[in-house]
Amino acid sequence: MNPGQIITVIVATIVCIVAGSFVHGALRPVRVTATTDLAASPAEVWAVLADTSAYHEWNPSIIESSGTVAEGERLDNTVVFGDGTMRFTPRVLVADPGRELTWRGSTAVPGLADGTHSFVLSPLPDGGTRLTQEETFVGALVPWTTGMLRAMEPEFVAVNTAIGERAAQLQQSRP
Template sequence: MRETPVVTAVTRISAPVEAVWRVVVALDQYAQWHPVLALDAKAEEVAIGAEVPGRVSGGDATAQEVTMRITEVEPPRRLVWEGGSLDAILGRHSFVLTQQPDGTTELTDSEEFFGANAAELVPALDQLKETYGRYGAALRARVAALSG
């Protein structure tokens, strides 16, 4: 049995969990803050089973079309979506928001990879963790800009 590759990055955000949640579920606004992801769905469309089309761009001129399916929604604490295929790589991405005693929010941004080619990601997990840390920093900056 092979171990499932997982990437996890934790980011502290100086805002209450509800403020962070509003940014996480404003899917149609990801292009304004997320370094590589643009999504085409509004917050009111965030529901289990919803299909969310979008684009992933590695920073170059080309963008890859993607569709995520929302699998879990627990406002204002947890959002999970899946994208890809078990024939290649299926990613299960989760945002978990935890209110801290000091009023900040801890964001745990994690993705598990499944499928025929998932094991190929193992050598890149450290680099992916750094990348996900940048996503958390971008989310923190977006929340701060909307709060300030």
């Protein structure tokens, strides 16, 4: 093979690997889910989720947030990430008070690692709420980060618990 053919083979191989990662990441999403039963009503849980300006007071994961929780709006979130923080600006896809909050975010290059994050609130017979928090990750980097993504489940449980605690604090502070 001459040098031109070698370069062509190398470039074609790289293109195939990158394309394969995108396809694999799109066809095999990774889901992380945590479900917690809370004593608070769906309306009380929603009040906690919708007040982004107070996330820094209770949320162990999203330590700063701003924006309006309304369909089509962008939030500005800062999350704990390893030893540092990471900022992302997801778009709200669903804002159904007392029922569901869903947003979608991506890395600086859409398609590398995109996440659709939801909080689904289901009423319980005792007046409480079953809170299911889920994120579905797709993209070219997802196959390479599956273990790290699945390791987020305890963080989701911690956030669900913190939502319940925050709702209880708000209940107690009302006259």
